[in-house]
Amino acid sequence: MAAVDSSVSGVSGRYATALFELAREDKSIDAVKADLDRFDAMLADSPELARLVRSPVFSADTQAKALAAVLDKAGFGGTTAKFLKVLTANRRLFAVTEVIRAFRALVARFKGEVTAEVTVAETLNKKNLDALTTALKSVTGKDITLNVKVDPSIIGGLVVKLGSRMVDSSLRTKLNSIKHAMKEAG
Known part of the structure; x- marks a missing residue:
């Protein structure tokens, strides 16, 4: 059984751990992850699907039938489809x-990867992404997966969250520091 950490807890953590263990036994971790990534993208692209998943208004039967149709049409099968149907039957699809x-998170830990949450003011090009990945890999000694979020309000620089550590080298933070220093000085 996979060890539980703070990023994998609660109802979602228990279901994710169960799915991970099944996928590991079937040697289908990558296939299940790809399916889940695809389902996640479908949720992001379809407000109707997101509503079906999150709304308690739909009965379990309606949700199950609709989800089965979506999974069939999208070509989902195997472990992932069965798992999503179990979530639906247990009224946990909202999670x-x-x-x-x-x-x-479980897959990343299993593969020895670390995920870095990076916030930038504007989209980074491939060269900068590669340089950032290399720099973070040299610090951690592990493979790095970047989750990049663009937030123009940081003005410039970047904010990196890696596990429990955070480095904020954004221009917004530096300007705020100067502002506070000037207030104290005078």
Whole structure:
């Protein structure tokens, strides 16, 4: 059984751990992760599907039938489809995005990868992404997966969250520091 950490807990963590163990036994971790990534993308692209998943208004039967149709049409099968149907039958489909997040964390830990949450003011080009990945890999000694978020409000620089550590080298933070220093000085 996979060891539980703070990023994988609660209902979503239990379901993600169960799915991870099944996928590991079937040697289908990558296939299940790819399916879950695809389902997550479908949720992001379809407000109707997101509503079906999150809304308690739909009965379990309606949700199950609709999800089965979506899974069939999208070509989902095997472990992932069965798992999503179990989530639906147990009335836990609303937690699927958190289950997917927790599953990704379990896969990353299993593969010895570390996920870095990076916030930048504007989109980074491939050269800068590669340089950042290399720098973070040299610090951690592990493979790095970057989750990059663009937030123009940081003005410039970047904010990196790696596990429990955070480095904020954004221009917004530096300007705020100067502002506070000037207030104290005078």
